[in-house]
Amino acid sequence: MVRSVDVAQCMEVSKPRVCHAVGVLREGGFLTMDEEHYLHLTDIGREVAEKIYECHCFFTEQLIAADVDPKIAEADACWLEHVISSESFERLKEAAEQQ
Missing domain, CATH: 1.10.10.10 (Winged helix-like DNA-binding domain superfamily/Winged helix DNA-binding domain)
Incomplete structure (x- = not known):
């Protein structure tokens, strides 16, 4: 609460x-x-929040894996999660899973 x-x-x-x-x-x-x-x-609010959080976690993990300072990675992920399209995010996720 x-x-x-x-x-x-x-x-x-x-x-x-x-x-x-x-x-x-x-x-x-x-x-x-x-x-x-x-x-x-609301239900739709939770759905959107979960998608944004998934995106945030993905970018944070990818940036840290690329040796970006964790604080910078976290801040950049906060920005990226709101500007990337769903299509681009899904393609990046698929590409990362194939590596």
């Missing part, structure tokens, strides 16, 4: 920034907020 304030603290960003992001995600149908202000992923 998590609230916006918990997310802001964990990610070291401002509460207004998190509130804006939460609003966008709620409007998109990716999460809900209960009467106690706890955030809950």
Whole structure:
């Protein structure tokens, strides 16, 4: 169970920034907020989050395997997971599995 304030603290960003992001995600149908202000992923929200996390882990592992500093690999994976298309990610994953 998590609230916006918990997310802001964990990610070291401002509460207004998190509130804006939460609003966008709620409007998109990716999460809900209960009467106690706890955030809950919807089914589609969980599906999207799992895909993004899979992509994040893949890029982090690949970059570390290529001798990128783990902190840099983590930061770069955070960027890559949001900009790569599903098709490109699937092809890269397939290519990595064949190696």
